[in-house]
Amino acid sequence: MRLRGIGKAYGSTGVLHALDLDVRAGEFLTLVGPSGCGKSTLLRIIAGLEVQDAGSVEIGDRSVDDLLPGDRDVAMVFQSYALYPHLSVGRNIATPLEMQRLTLAERLPLLRSLSPRRPRIMRGIRAEVAAVAAQLRIDHLLERKPGQLSGGQRQRVALGRAMVRQPRLFLMDEPLSNLDAKLRVHMRGELADLHARLGATFVYVTHDQAEAMTMSDRIALMDSGRILQLGTPADLYDRPGSLAVAQFIGGPPINVIDALADGGGGVSVGPVALPVPCSLPAGTPIRLGIRPEAVELAGATDGESGLLPARLHRAENLGAEWILQCVLAGGDLLAARLSGAAYNAAALRPGSAVLLRIDGPHVHVFDVQGRRVPASAVSLAAGAA
Amino acid sequence: MSAVVPAAARSAGRRAPQSRLEAVAGTAFALPAAILILAVLIVPLMVLAVLSFTDYRLGAVGMKAVGLDNYAALFADGVFRRSLTNTFLYVAIVLPVSVFGALFIAILVQARARTRSFYEVVYFLPVTSTLVAMATVWQFMLHPALGPVGTLSVDLGFGRVDLLNDPDLALLALAAIGVWQVIGFNMVLFMAGLSVIPRDLYEAAALDRAGGAVDRFLTVTWPMLGPTTMFVTITSSITAFKVFDTVVVLTRGGPLGSTETLLYVLYLEGFQYFRIGYAAAMTMVLLAFLVALSVLQAFALDRKVHYQ
Numbered sequence: 001m002r003l004r005g006i007g008k009a010y011g012s013t014g015v016l017h018a019l020d021l022d023v024r025a026g027e028f029l030t031l032v033g034p035s036g037c038g039k040s041t042l043l044r045i046i047a048g049l050e051v052q053d054a055g056s057v058e059i060g061d062r063s064v065d066d067l068l069p070g071d072r073d074v075a076m077v078f079q080s081y082a083l084y085p086h087l088s089v090g091r092n093i094a095t096p097l098e099m100q101r102l103t104l105a106e107r108l109p110l111l112r113s114l115s116p117r118r119p120r121i122m123r124g125i126r127a128e129v130a131a132v133a134a135q136l137r138i139d140h141l142l143e144r145k146p147g148q149l150s151g152g153q154r155q156r157v158a159l160g161r162a163m164v165r166q167p168r169l170f171l172m173d174e175p176l177s178n179l180d181a182k183l184r185v186h187m188r189g190e191l192a193d194l195h196a197r198l199g200a201t202f203v204y205v206t207h208d209q210a211e212a213m214t215m216s217d218r219i220a221l222m223d224s225g226r227i228l229q230l231g232t233p234a235d236l237y238d239r240p241g242s243l244a245v246a247q248f249i250g251g252p253p254i255n256v257i258d259a260l261a262d263g264g265g266g267v268s269v270g271p272v273a274l275p276v277p278c279s280l281p282a283g284t285p286i287r288l289g290i291r292p293e294a295v296e297l298a299g300a301t302d303g304e305s306g307l308l309p310a311r312l313h314r315a316e317n318l319g320a321e322w323i324l325q326c327v328l329a330g331g332d333l334l335a336a337r338l339s340g341a342a343y344n345a346a347a348l349r350p351g352s353a354v355l356l357r358i359d360g361p362h363v364h365v366f367d368v369q370g371r372r373v374p375a376s377a378v379s380l381a382a383g384a385a
Numbered sequence: 386m387s388a389v390v391p392a393a394a395r396s397a398g399r400r401a402p403q404s405r406l407e408a409v410a411g412t413a414f415a416l417p418a419a420i421l422i423l424a425v426l427i428v429p430l431m432v433l434a435v436l437s438f439t440d441y442r443l444g445a446v447g448m449k450a451v452g453l454d455n456y457a458a459l460f461a462d463g464v465f466r467r468s469l470t471n472t473f474l475y476v477a478i479v480l481p482v483s484v485f486g487a488l489f490i491a492i493l494v495q496a497r498a499r500t501r502s503f504y505e506v507v508y509f510l511p512v513t514s515t516l517v518a519m520a521t522v523w524q525f526m527l528h529p530a531l532g533p534v535g536t537l538s539v540d541l542g543f544g545r546v547d548l549l550n551d552p553d554l555a556l557l558a559l560a561a562i563g564v565w566q567v568i569g570f571n572m573v574l575f576m577a578g579l580s581v582i583p584r585d586l587y588e589a590a591a592l593d594r595a596g597g598a599v600d601r602f603l604t605v606t607w608p609m610l611g612p613t614t615m616f617v618t619i620t621s622s623i624t625a626f627k628v629f630d631t632v633v634v635l636t637r638g639g640p641l642g643s644t645e646t647l648l649y650v651l652y653l654e655g656f657q658y659f660r661i662g663y664a665a666a667m668t669m670v671l672l673a674f675l676v677a678l679s680v681l682q683a684f685a686l687d688r689k690v691h692y693q
């Protein structure tokens with residue numbers, strides 16, 4: 001699927017700005033971003049539920065701009081599931097097939113009994129519905145009404161209604177956001193499995209970076225109607241193109257502290273020189289993005305330079321590891337990710353003075369506008385030194 | 386009262402006194418409503434039922450039980466039987482037109498963006514007006530010589546038609562007025578029902594290839610309006626069954642008894658001829674019809690309209 005120059009505005013408010021996106025066949029692509037970034041609108045334009053003001057949507061090398069939603073060969077799973085409350089689970093899943101294969105007359109009460117081919121078609125539909133239901137393990141629920149199901153079961157029914165058509169493209173609009181936390185994590189795995197099994201193309205919208213990171217082949221991170229960065233989860237995590245991307249991806253969130261380039265290929269935070277490669281002229285203000293795992297505790301007696309002095313504000317126990325919230329001399333907060341063993345060995349209490357060692361090569365350098373300082377400028381520094 | 390019971394005794398038998406106290410308090414709270422229901426609904430109904438087995442006449446000193454005589458006379462009475470037929474005919478016209486017509490108008494008006502509230506007010510106006518007062522306007526409208534309807538029918542080549550004085554057409558004219566009176570109310574109810582249908586469902590239907598007007602209606606609108614339709618059908622049929630004021634003001638049951646309805650005949654017997662016992666029997670029959678209708682509709686429709 002291909003998007004070319006998609007633009008959309010409501011009144012004078014621009015929602016999408018000349019947006020291009022190529023989705024590869026069979027890929028799981030996630031549109032992620034804060035609420036109001038235009039990701040849902042984009043999905044609805046792909047589905048045909050909204051009409052773009054500019055640009056074109058192509059599915060399988062063919063423009064679908066003039067096609068109705070039902071003729072685009074796409075299926076959608078809604079945040080609310082949008083199941084037909086008056087129909088049983090089985091009929092809900094069967095609806096797209098009935099609409100496709102039966103004429104209007106064959107669907108009307110009374111009139112439908114006149115059709116000689118209807119029983120045969122309905123048998124076929126029932127078999128396909130049963131097969132899909134078995135795949136989703138909801139085959140024992142086919143007679144129930146949606147109102148009698150739990151959130152997770154409704155979710156599966158909505159998936160079944162999408163799957164039964166065997167569409168070229170699955171569109172999912174925050175399908176997990178109405179589930180409780182535990183079920184959400186579980187369904188994340190199921191959706192990824194389902195994608196692998198079906199081999200179909202998925203376009204998935206979420207505001208949850210964890211969902212995006214765990215399921216996607218590629219992520220398109222959106223903000224203010226534009227795609228900030230498109231890449232694999234590893235790309236976005238390890239090489240964020242901007243401070244906004246770095247801050248959106250990852251939990252606990254990346255630390256951002258102000259620093260100055262020292263002109264000698266490194267940076268300084270206050271009086272402390274950090275081993276972060278940076279070739280910008282001395283005194284250039286920069287912002288450092290430091291992942292919590294790029295921070296570690298240094299023993300006080302090591303006597304090495306380039307350590308940031310801080311005070312432990314709070315320690316959060318995540319079971320296998322700890323997140324230490326430290327306050328730097330300047331008042332900035334810096335979170336460090338520590339293994340349980342390292343935390344216990346350090347025997348810290350809130351208020352303890354600590355020294356933090358920064359893993360320089362893994363620090364992301366941004367200019368004050370939040371743009372990534374190009375790798376050439378960084379490696380150039382390494383070469384000059 | 387429980388405060389004076391020693392702590393040990395209280396803990397031993399706590400369950401019983403407390404639940405008894407709750408039962409007493411509950412009864413006390415329910416009592417005013419129960420008395421009210423008894424006084425204004427149950428007792429009058431029972432008095433009515435008893436009267437229907439007597440020959441009581443208003444102002445008479447005594448009365449005597451006549452068993453089922455009133456009911457026997459009722460079903461032998463040609464006037465009553467004709468009024469039954471007329472009433473059913475009237476309901477048979479007013480009910481479908483006012484329900485499906487209101488649904489149709491509601492869907493049309495719902496789609497209007499700017500003029501929506503204008504149409505809502507226009508269609509709702511007849512509901513707010515007094516039917517007796519408006520009936521005089523209808524009398525003028527339908528007057529063969531003075532009214533615009535008469536002039537129109539002449540212009541259209543149907544000749545001079547006197548709707549209210551034509552035995553074949555008078556009931557139809559009253560039914561038209563009945564529809565006019567109730568359709569706005571039904572429309573507002575349907576619009577309320579339409580406004581709570583989630584937009585998601587229409588979008589899901591569009592993706593399921595049920596995006597055309599007919600499919601949208603059959604897949605989403607009609608089933609989702611189930612509860613509204615049930616309510617509208619029951620209230621409209623009860624209103625239609627009780628047609629009275631237009632009969633009194635416009636036709637007085639004529640011409641040739643063609644617009645005599647159940648309630649009008651009942652009114653004549655009870656308040657013009659003072660045959661209270663006979664009128665009570667008639668009321669019981671009317672009541673039986675209304676109850677049967679409500680129960681039937683509730684059972685028939687209820688099974689299909691509730692989803693949760």
